[in-house]
Amino acid sequence: MTVSIVRRAGSVRFHYKWWGLIFVLPVVTFFAAFNLFPTLFGLWLSFTDYDLLNPPVWVGLDNFANLLADRLFLQAFGNTLVFVLGATVPVWVLSLLAALVFDQAFRGRDILKAAFFLPVLPPVVVIAVVWRLLLHSNGVLTSLTGGWWGVTEIRWLADATLAPFSMIAVHDWAIIPFFMMIWLAGLAAIPPEFREAAAIDGAGPVRTFWHVDLPQLRSTAVLVAALSSINAFQTFALQYVLPTDPGGPANSTLVLGLLVLKYGFQYFRMGDAAAVSVVMFALIMAVTLIQLWFNRHA
Amino acid sequence: MRKRLENIRRGRPVRTLIASVMAVLFAFPIWFMVTSAFKAETEIEAIPMHLIPWQFQGIAQFRLAAEIAPMWTYFLNSWLYALTHVGVTVFFGALAGFGFAKYRFPGRGLLFLAVLSTVMVPFQVLVVPLFIEVKAFGWENSYPGLLIPGMMNAFGVLMMRQYASDLPDELLEAARVDGASEFRIFLQIAFPLLMPALGSLAIIVFIWSWGAFLWPLVIVQDKALNVLSVGLTTYTQPYNGQPMWGAAMAASTVATIPIAALFIFFQRYFVKGLTAGAVKG
Numbered sequence: 281m282t283v284s285i286v287r288r289a290g291s292v293r294f295h296y297k298w299w300g301l302i303f304v305l306p307v308v309t310f311f312a313a314f315n316l317f318p319t320l321f322g323l324w325l326s327f328t329d330y331d332l333l334n335p336p337v338w339v340g341l342d343n344f345a346n347l348l349a350d351r352l353f354l355q356a357f358g359n360t361l362v363f364v365l366g367a368t369v370p371v372w373v374l375s376l377l378a379a380l381v382f383d384q385a386f387r388g389r390d391i392l393k394a395a396f397f398l399p400v401l402p403p404v405v406v407i408a409v410v411w412r413l414l415l416h417s418n419g420v421l422t423s424l425t426g427g428w429w430g431v432t433e434i435r436w437l438a439d440a441t442l443a444p445f446s447m448i449a450v451h452d453w454a455i456i457p458f459f460m461m462i463w464l465a466g467l468a469a470i471p472p473e474f475r476e477a478a479a480i481d482g483a484g485p486v487r488t489f490w491h492v493d494l495p496q497l498r499s500t501a502v503l504v505a506a507l508s509s510i511n512a513f514q515t516f517a518l519q520y521v522l523p524t525d526p527g528g529p530a531n532s533t534l535v536l537g538l539l540v541l542k543y544g545f546q547y548f549r550m551g552d553a554a555a556v557s558v559v560m561f562a563l564i565m566a567v568t569l570i571q572l573w574f575n576r577h578a
Numbered sequence: 579m580r581k582r583l584e585n586i587r588r589g590r591p592v593r594t595l596i597a598s599v600m601a602v603l604f605a606f607p608i609w610f611m612v613t614s615a616f617k618a619e620t621e622i623e624a625i626p627m628h629l630i631p632w633q634f635q636g637i638a639q640f641r642l643a644a645e646i647a648p649m650w651t652y653f654l655n656s657w658l659y660a661l662t663h664v665g666v667t668v669f670f671g672a673l674a675g676f677g678f679a680k681y682r683f684p685g686r687g688l689l690f691l692a693v694l695s696t697v698m699v700p701f702q703v704l705v706v707p708l709f710i711e712v713k714a715f716g717w718e719n720s721y722p723g724l725l726i727p728g729m730m731n732a733f734g735v736l737m738m739r740q741y742a743s744d745l746p747d748e749l750l751e752a753a754r755v756d757g758a759s760e761f762r763i764f765l766q767i768a769f770p771l772l773m774p775a776l777g778s779l780a781i782i783v784f785i786w787s788w789g790a791f792l793w794p795l796v797i798v799q800d801k802a803l804n805v806l807s808v809g810l811t812t813y814t815q816p817y818n819g820q821p822m823w824g825a826a827m828a829a830s831t832v833a834t835i836p837i838a839a840l841f842i843f844f845q846r847y848f849v850k851g852l853t854a855g856a857v858k859g
Contacts, residue, residue, distance in 0.1 A: 296681070296754065296760055297681050297682055297683045298681075298683055299677070299681060299760035299761070300677040300678070300680065300681020300682070300683040300686065301677070301681070301683040301684075301685070301686075302677075303673045303674060303676060303677025303681070303760075303764065304673075304674040304677040304678055304686075304689055304693075306670055306673070306674070307670050307671070307673070307674035307693065307730060307735055308674070308689050308692065308693065310670075310730045311692065311693055311696050311730070311732060312692070314708065314711075314726075314727045314728075314730075315696040315699065315704065315732070316692060316695075316696065317711070318704050318707035318708040318711055319696075319699050319703065319704065319707070321707040321710070321711065322703055322704065322706060322707035325706065325707055325710075332710070378600060381593070381596055381597055381600065382597065384590070384593055385590065386590035386591075386593035386594045386597065387590065387591075387594050388594050388597070388598075389594075389597065392594070392597040392598060392600075392601040393597075393601075395601035395602075395604070395605040396597070396600055396601045396604045396605065397841075398604065398605045398608045399604055399605075399607070399608065400852075401608075401834055401837045401838050401841055402608070402611075402830065402833065402834040402837070403788060403789030403791070403807050403833060403834070403837070404789060404791065404807075405789070405791055405807040405808075405810050405811065405833070406611075406807075406810065406830040406833050406834055407607075409810055409811075409813065409814055409826055409830050410607055410608075410610065410611045410827070410830055411607065412814055413614075413622070413623075413823050413826065413827070414607060414610065416623065419623055420610070420623065420625070420627050423625040423626060423627065424627070427625070427626075453604065453607070456604075457604060458852065461849055461852065461853060462853060465853050510700075513700075514700050514701075514702055516702065516792065517791045517792070517807075520791075520795075521810075521811055521814070536702075537702050540702050540705065540706065541705075541792075541796070544705070544706045544709070544796075545709075545796055550706055550710065553706045554706050554707065557702050557703040557705070557706060558703070560700065560702055560703065561699065561700065561703045564700055565698070568698065
């Protein structure tokens with residue numbers, strides 16, 4: 281008995297660090313096969329022409345050079361930037377304001393906060409389907425907004441100028457309660473003594489917010505800005521389901537995420553699709569680097 | 579302190595009013611979705627809007643939704659998709675997180691960096707090459723192709739490594755001295771201690787995979803394999819020349835119920851999980 285314990289303990293001590301490798305191996309193998317390999321394969325594809333039927337042909341940087349003159353790509357690029365702008369700045373401000381409201385004590389707060397949080401629950405496709413109905417040109421939202429002024433038709437989704445803004449409004453509606461929760465977590469982390477000290481020094485609520493809360497919320501502020509922009513650069517399901525046709529009308533809601541799909545699975549131009557996705561990747565990496573820089577220096 | 583009590587006693591009606599307006603504005607579309615699932619098709623777009631169904635339809639719109647398209651098949655596929663992702667990510671995430679946190683084996687840093695780097699790559703970058711790869715495996719339009727490529731989420735490994743590194747080494751060492759095998763140490767000591775974190779992880783992965791759209795959209799053509807979020811797009815199109823918004827709202831409600839149930843029953847984990855998932859970037 282004693283002998284066997286000593287023997288096992290000895291052999292275990294000899295081996296045991298290798299068990300760590302055994303534990304991580306399934307996951308590492310999986311990521312090698314379904315993440316790292318396709319990432320590198322995609323990078324390589326972006327330097328080729330490939331239509332799924334004939335073998336890929338190496339074309340160097342041609343795909344990227346072509347993108348610069350590609351009107352569809354330039355439009356999608358511009359649409360994406362407009363969407364990112366609309367999905368970050370207003371979201372940042374409004375979710376902070378919402379958090380400041382719900383951070384206070386008042387009657388019915390928990391139930392109202394839960395109601396406010398509801399848009400976070402449905403999957404994005406559900407949100408798109410519901411708003412597609414609400415935003416009919418002479419539908420419910422038109423009657424609720426234009427009805428007062430006798431307007432019976434607003435072409436929320438059918439008008440190429442208005443449609444991108446409808447996308448932004450719906451996206452912001454769905455995402456603001458989520459970022460409010462992030463702000464609330466940041467506000468909850470501020471030691472209450474800070475505010476009490478400010479109150480003793482005679483600071484009003486606005487000055488307390490400006491000089492006490494806001495400096496403490498710096499990392500939350502960077503997080504909200506970074507997350508909302510990374511999220512917005514990747515948008516695609518909303519623009520696929522909500523408009524009258526994916527990316528429409530007249531490509532006014534065509535974003536880079538949709539263009540990858542269009543080139544890849546509609547036109548079978550895999551090289552061009554991969555090149556567009558590399559551009560997306562670069563944009564998102566840039567945001568991540570800016571975020572890291574802010575976290576270190578600001 | 580006294581001031582706070584006083585505020586609560588007075589109930590702060592102005593704040594309640596402001597918060598009520600915000601709550602109504604944001605909850606209204608969800609209210610509209612759920613009530614419209616019980617309205618007759620003709621009253622859904624009635625103006626002025628009906629706040630509650632005037633001609634209550636019972637479950638007729640849900641029946642109709644299941645007739646127009648195989649909604650319950652979509653629903654089951656969504657469950658299959660979400661549960662595979664949750665199960666694999668929770669178990670293997672905990673296993674690998676524990677391995678990275680508690681064992682100093684050669685190549686650990688490099689392998690961890692490899693896992694970490696996968697979090698940075700947005701899925702849109704993967705979708706085209708991954709599609710070609712999976713097609714080459716012959717998995718296109720099949721359950722393996724639908725379920726396998728995304729079933730492990732690197733975020734799970736990162737999160738679990740974080741929590742596993744807080745486990746006391748003495749505890750593991752004591753079990754080791756008692757002759758427990760390393761796998762038993764993981765299964766019977768580490769795994770139960772990681773449970774609270776695994777709960778948050780399970781919820782966040784469930785939400786992500788329940789709403790997954792892009793991969794199921796490109797890899798599956800067969801209706802019988804579609805998940806609910808892809809299947810939902812069917813309902814925005816007219817059926818036999820008639821709009822089917824009642825069915826669309828019914829199916830949308832069905833697609834929202836699992837997440838809403840999670841929110842109601844696990845509110846604390848839910849918000850924790852979502853915030854933790856957010857910080858991953």
